[in-house]
Amino acid sequence: MIDRRRVLTLSLMAMAGCGAVFAAARLFQPAQGQRRGPPWAAPVTSSESFRVGGATIQVDFGDGTVDLPRPQVMRWVENAASSVATYYGRFPVARDRILIQPREDERGVQGTTWGGVGGFPAFSRMRLGEQTTADDLNDDWTMTHELVHTAFPSQEDDQHWIEEGLAVYVEPIARVQNGLLPAEKIWSDMVRDMPKGNPGSSDGGLDETHSWGRTYWGGAQFCLLADVTIREQTHNRKGLQDALRAIVAAGGTIDQEWPIGKAFAAGDAGTGTHVLEDMYDRMSRKPVTVDLDGIWKKLGVVRSGNGVRFDDHAPEAAIRIAITKTPKSGRILPVTGETHAAGE
Structure with missing residues (x-):
């Protein structure tokens, strides 16, 4: 199991283009005294899925609510996955799981991605502030950045710069290529x-x-x-x-x-x-x-x-x-799938 994680915290100021982004890469460890399990074992209340670039993307929603309607949140995820698939000519892994965890009384996005955990080649936990707006998601780069991480093998700490450097460089180019x-x-x-x-x-x-x-x-x-x-x-x-x-x-x-x-x-x-x-x-x-x-x-x-x-x-x-320039393989668009509640 590869449980190295990549964390990007996007503050409200950063979403407006004038703040700082803080990041860390470390093995998953619960805080001292905590008994909670790993993020991929967190409770799920409902799920949706779609296909893009030969892959199935499972989007799970954790406890809590956000102000935005569900279709708008899904469009944010679909656009990011479509951009990554367009850049790479396919989605990098055959199955990806994304967990959306609402954050009460917050605004903004925080992303973390692991490889080879919970039965999926890739897993991203996206913490989404309850007060996040549609404009915030339209401007957001974090979701695409996290999905770019799926497209390179996990590295030792000394080479972590290539994992993050690629995500920083590829993410905006992929979004331009996807229009x-x-x-x-x-x-x-x-x-x-x-x-x-x-x-x-x-x-x-x-x-x-x-x-x-x-x-x-x-x-x-x-x-x-x-x-x-x-x-x-x-x-x-x-x-x-x-x-x-x-x-x-x-x-x-x-x-x-x-x-x-x-x-x-x-x-x-x-x-x-x-x-x-x-x-x-x-x-x-x-x-x-x-x-x-x-x-x-x-x-x-x-x-x-x-x-x-x-x-x-x-x-x-x-x-x-x-x-x-959009590659000769063209834009790769998502095909929406099913919605179901946890346990169905």
Whole structure:
């Protein structure tokens, strides 16, 4: 059983785009003195299911209520699953379980994902504040972020940065490819946030420095640089998306424990390059400052006021366009299933 967990707490301020996200990865352990079981054994009052990208997604609802109607909550889950399936060409695991736990007198979302627990390849517990609004869910990235975690094998703590970095990088791109976000929005966010991953004066490589910035945004920098480099080496025929699809096709999902080298070798085989393995050799043990300004310039991402504008005459504008373009496999939409009460 793989019970490593990934936690993202999204405060109300963060949902408005101006707050902080706090994260941790640790083995599940009840608080001292508590006898409660693991999250996947929590009570369920009702369930719904749908299919997307060859997978069955079971959505369970725990005790409590939220202000939003049930169909709106389900649409939030379906959009996230559809975005992940669209990016990967299928949903990464054949069966996924999502538990929605209402939180009284709260607003916001907190997500945690495990692999290989409770009889499912993947399980996500989503704590949903009772007062969460429709706009909050429309703007939310947490659900998609958590489902991206299903698409990479579980790593040791030193390599946790690739799990979180991939989720940070892939989540917004998947939502653009699924028609849920404009490309300008995510490139603007990357220009603003990617520098948070730069190494500090006392930092080591990605395997050695486990700060929030290096884990989440240092990992995201690795993914951005890998995506651009793969596309440069393949004349824009392949990208990180192809590498990640190859890892999933080889069986590299959250319910498996693979060394990072095995995952990167599978990804490189999918692009016919050695980009992931070479970059890992270069960045895992030594601090590397990625030339973000140089990347934005050649991709044609130009700061403009509080956002960005695109320069389609930039040398690698075609790479920028390809990264967020809906793949040839097309959008993969959900097919709704059944609703039933617990015990039925």
